[in-house]
Amino acid sequence: MAISFRKSSGEESGGDIAPATGRNGELQRGLSGRHLNFIAIGGAIGTGFFIGSGAALAKAGPVGCLIAFVFVGTILWTVMxxxxxxxxxxxxxxxxxxxxTRFVxxxxxxALGWLYWFSWAITFALSLTAAGLTIQYWNADFNIGIIIAIFWVVFTAVNFLPVRIYGELEMWLSSLKVITIVGWAIFAICMASGTxxxxxxxxxYWTDPGxxxxxxxxxxxxxxxxFWAVLIQASLSYQGAELVGVGAGEARNPRKTxxxxILTTFWGILxxxxxxxxxxxxxVPANDPALLSESSNASASPLVIAATRAGVKALPDIINAVLLTAVLSxxxxxxxxxxxxLVALADEGQAPRIFTRTDARGIPWASVCLTSAVGLLAFLNLSAAGGRVFNWLLNISGVxxxxxWAGTCWSFLGFRRAALAQGLSRETDLPYxxxxxxxxxxxGIFFCSLITLTQGFTVFMRWSTSDFFGAYISLILFxxxxxxxxxxxRxxxxxxxxxxxxxxxxDYSRDPMGMGI
Structure with a gap:
């Protein structure tokens, strides 16, 4: 399908007010600040954190792991x-x-848009697969294909609801994860104190094993x-925090919300x-063999490992239920x-115009349909050969x-140069x-680029051609x-x-609440 550039809508209309409701590419401003917070939290806190943090501890130890997560947090701050x-x-x-597109x-x-779109579309397939594996924790004989089909229908339908309702649902799903993390933190403090x-x-364990x-x-x-391996893993764990920026076009009163x-999301996740x-x-000691489990359910979660060491027997089922909530969110x-x-790509003339189309409620139905359709690739996991293909596709989403992140910082530098060149004052004209x-x-650009280039460094220590392309396929595609x-x-x-x-x-002088009217 041919893709062509077109004149921007701002040039066509001569106006500077972004429309927010109606049809043909006009989204509704129905998201509040708390909705934006939880959309980002829902994207960032998933099985990668609940389960992957155990492998991070085993690789770097308690202090090395902690330093890595703090350092990557500073990189995320620059992006946010x-x-x-x-x-x-x-x-x-x-x-x-x-x-x-507009500033660089x-x-x-x-390249950024299509890579980012595909990464989230294929991650949808991963989430559907993870939901099936999580449910199999309770019944190993349950057909994972049935779970994939049910949740594919459910979450495709949810994304056709008005954006305000979608935001409310995401807020409650994400709230359960936050409550779990807070509750586990209290439990861990009690455990460290001797209960x-x-x-x-x-x-x-900072002394032995070190x-x-x-x-x-x-x-x-x-x-x-x-440490460097966990630095890479930490950056992948934080990804999704930037989703708060994806919803900016549908936020009420963006000047304030x-x-x-964005800042509340950053500090909350950090x-x-x-x-x-x-x-x-x-x-949990870094040399606990359970940390290296390859399981995808609660048995591999360091939260469960800690509870098992403390002698609490009932926690695995609870954690697995939370993992299911995390996956669904x-x-x-x-x-x-x-x-x-996809809407943004089409709006800039870099995807077919049909993807800007919305229904009467402001839902970009064509974009939702295509994104959701990629989730059907989850059915590749039902065969061994298909599973190998699916894992390669998932490597694209990793980096x-x-x-x-690097592209966002680069875009900011372009925005800054454009503002200076066109007489825009940062002190008086910018809300933030x-x-x-x-x-x-x-x-942000330097360290994002450095981690991207070195994230597959272990391949060069123990060479594998397959692992090399698995690690760098996303960079190659970009x-x-x-x-x-x-x-x-050209x-x-x-x-x-x-x-x-x-x-x-x-124009806040004509539209104080930023509703696009």
């Missing part, structure tokens, strides 16, 4: 504040590709390798992740974020978030100003998308003096 400044001034659905390079926006069958733990673990190779080199939601990693290192966010990214710019954005678009359209880099800083802007 840069995104906040742009999304507050220009609240656009599926913002990442739109900002890159149309080819960059094309478990092992007695008072305090910082016992603060850092060796990974793949012995000595200090092995400790650094473990967007920056507040505090929950870092606190849990810290407490996990207190109550993630599935809900996957379709939403993927569909809005796509890091590439998006991110601190310490442009150094904040440079910091380069191919960018280079292919550049070769076909689009130049955006001139800051001509960058579109009008389309999507809300």
């Amino acid at each position: 504040v840069s995104l906040s400044e742009m999304a507050t001034y220009l609240p656009t659905a599926g913002a990442f590709s739109a900002y890159a 390079d149309p080819s960059l926006g094309f 478990g069958q092992e007695g008072r733990l305090a910082f016992k 603060p850092f673990a060796e990974h793949l190779v012995p000595g200090n080199t092995g400790k650094f390798v473990g 967007v920056p507040r939601a 505090i929950m992740f870092v606190s849990c990693i810290f407490l996990l290192g207190l109550v 993630a599935a809900n966010s996957n379709v939403y974020s993927g569909s809005r990214t 796509a978030g890091l590439i998006t 100003r991110s601190p310490w710019q442009p150094w904040t954005a440079y910091y 380069v191919l998308l960018w280079a292919g678009h550049k070769a076909v359209y 689009s130049p880099m955006v001139d800051p003096r001509e960058a579109d800083i009008v389309k999507g802007r809300i």
Whole structure:
């Protein structure tokens, strides 16, 4: 299907107020700040955190793991504040590709948008599969195909509900995960204080087996390798926090709700992740063999491992139920974020125009349908050969978030140059100003790029051609998308003096609540 560039709607209409209700690409501003918070939390806190944090502890040890999560949190902060400044001034659905297209390079926006869309669409398939595996914890003979089919129908239907109802549902699903994390943190504090069958733990495991673990190779080199491996894993755990920016185009009064939601989401996720990693290192030793389990249900969760060591027998079923909630919440966010990214691509002329179409309630039905359809790839898991193909596809989603983070910081630098070139004052014209710019954005670009390039470093220590392409397929796809678009359209880099800083802007003097009227 041919893709062509078109004149922006801001140029066509000559206006600067973003429409928010109606048909033909007009989304409704029905999301409040708390909805944006929980959409991002729903995307970020999933099985990767509830189960994957155990492997992180085993690779790096309690202190190495904690430092890695804190450090990646600083990288996420640079992305979130840069995104906040742009999304507050220009609240656009599926913002990442739109900002890159308008402020840096149309080819960059094309590559970022399609890679980001596919990563969330294929993650929807992963979430459906994970739901089946989680339910099999209670009944191993249950047909996973039935679970995939049921939840595919349910969450496709949910994403056709008005966005306000979708936001409420996501808020309640995500709230259960937050409550679980808080409850487990209280349990871990009690366990470290001596209420478990092992007695008072305090910082016992920081001494034996030690603060850092060796990974793949012995000595200090092995400790650094473990730290770096967890650095990569931590970045993947945090991904989804940026989804708060995807919903900016459907937020009520974005001038207030967007920056507040972005910063609240960042601090909430950072505090929950870092606190849990810290407490996990207190109550579970890094050399516990259960941490390296390859299971996908509650038996592999470090939360359950800690409870088992404390002598609590009833917790696995509870944790598995929470894991199911986490998976379903993630599935809900996957379709939403993927569909809005597709809307942004179509709105910038980088996808067929049909994907901007909405129904009377403002639902982008074509984008939801295509995103949801990719979730049917979950049925590949019903055969062994299909499962191998499915795992390769999932590798694309792993690094796509890091590439998006780097692209967001780069887009901010382009936005900053355009604002200066066109006489926009950061002090008087911007509703929100991110601190310490442009150094904040440079910091984010550097470390996101470094982690992206090195995330498959273990392949070079123990070479495997299959593992190499598995680790770097997303980066290869991104380069191919960018280079292919550049070769076909030969689009130049955006001139800051001509960058579109009008389309999507809300004139608060005429529309104080930012409803797009």
